[in-house]
Amino acid sequence: MPVRCQIMDLLDDMCVLDQIVAKNNKFMVWCCDTSGMNTIFRDFKYYYCYLNTNLEGSLNTVTTINGQHESGYTDDNVSSLYIRKGNNINTISSIFCQKFRNLLYIGSVARINTFDGNSLENCENLDNLDLKGTQLNYIPNNLLTRNSKLSQIYLTGSQITTLPRNLFISQNYLKKLYLQENQIEYLPSNIFNPLIELQELSLQNNKLQSIDTKWFTNLVNLRKLYLSENPIAEVPDKSFEFLGNLEILYLSDNRVKLLNSNSFVGLHNLKLLSLHSNEITELPQNTFKPLRNLENLYLDYNKLSIIDAASFGVHKNLVEIYVGSNNINQIDEKFIDNTAVNVMEMQGNICSNEDLMGIENIKVGLQTCFGNYQSTKNQHVDVTRDYQCGQPVKGVGNIVGGKYAKRGNFPWLQS
Structure with a gap:
């Protein structure tokens, strides 16, 4: 009973x-x-x-x-x-x-490792398929053929290495597709083409070595894209040109070494871009120019030495930039003038400031910090400590101004 x-x-x-x-x-x-x-x-x-x-x-x-x-x-x-x-x-x-x-919902965290031939055929009203931490390594080509009402699919934390080309042929109303934490090495070029209503796609923490520009051809409604934690080494020209509504893009924890002026073409509504923990050594001219609505940019834990205004153009919506743990020794003064930046994280560089907040403080703080670096760099001192006019300040803190800081041109910055 x-x-x-x-x-x-x-x-x-x-x-x-x-x-x-x-x-x-x-x-x-x-x-x-x-x-x-x-x-x-x-x-x-x-x-x-x-x-x-x-x-x-x-x-x-x-x-x-x-x-x-x-x-x-x-x-x-x-x-x-x-x-x-x-x-x-x-x-x-x-x-x-x-x-x-x-x-409407099928979920599991058990040791599922297979589907039988017609597992979901009679669940024509299924809305959410949620299989996390299973042992799946193979997905049948016709698994979702009768499930056209699906709005969410989570196939995460499994052993999947690829997906069949026509898996999503019936999923015209799918909104969320999460495939992270698998072993995916390859995806067919047009696999996501039927997903015209998709808003969130996660391919994070897989083994993808490259970005296929054809993956995103029809994803005109995509808002969030997660490609972090893959061994991706390159962002090809126009990789995301059809993603005009994308707002969040994560490319962090990859192996990207170089970007170019066409890497982010088409992303005119992007608000957050994360490129932290890559191997980027330089930012070519106009790299971020297409991102006219960008607000938050993460470039920390790379190998940058220069922040050049020419890489950005005019970005009056950019308010936060994170460039900590690089090798930065030059910042173009025009970069600050051409943006609305009021938070700039610099820790782990020659200028070891914490978050610089307020545009006036940022300019004065950078002037002081790099000025101190110039006066100490040949004296074999620890430049990770705070200095004013070459004199060490007791304790560890953040210089964002002070009576020795002056506004004006920065001879030690790139002009």
Whole structure:
């Protein structure tokens, strides 16, 4: 018999879903009676009921599901399936969607390593496929053919090395696709073409060595793109030219050595660009010029020695730049004049300032810091400490002005 009890966790909208939880080879149905409900959680009615399962021992897959629902509920009321750790199930069986045809959510953190041939065929209303930390290394080409209503797919933390070319052929309404923390080395050129409504794409922490410019041809609604933690060495010309609505781009923790003036063409709505922890040695002329709405730029942990205004053009929306832990010894004064920068992180450079805040302070602070560097660089002193006019200041702090700092041209900066 079902046992009434209190649901301890209310995550997102899960409280309005009927849920089956597979644990210790039994399924626990979690249902919400929404009849006459209002928005106050205490007016919900929750119950569990247990559905016994028979596992096919050789494959550890479910072959039958039997059980009892509370009065007034049927299999059609079940809209969420979650397979927990702690059971022998390693296959997403077609029996789930055959028995529970109204599933909106299928999730698992168990040791799933395969799908059977028609796993999701009967779940035509499926909205969210959430498989995290599984042992999947292969995705069938026709897995999602009947799931055209999917809005979110999470295939993360697995062993996937590639995806079939036509996997997303029916996903015209997909909004979020997360594929991070896999072993993906290759993706077909046009694999994402059907995803015209996609807003978020994560390929972070894989083994991609290059960016295929054809991946993004049809992703006109993409807002967030995560390509960090791959061995990507180059950002080809016009890699993102069709991503006119992209607002956030992460290319950090790669092996990028060189950018050029066409690397970011088309990204006129980008607000945040992260290139930290690469191997970039220089920023060619007009590198960031196409990014006219850029607000935050992360260039820390690279090998830059110069910040040149010609790399940026006029950027009146740029308010924060992070260039810590480089080899910077020259900053073009015009860069400050041509931007709205009020936060500039410089730690780990010859000028070891902390965040410089306020445009006047930034200019004065840089003048002081680099001036001190010039007066001390031949004296074999520790330039990571703070100096004023060549005299060491006790303690460690941040020089952002002071009575020795003067405004005007900076002879030690690039002009």
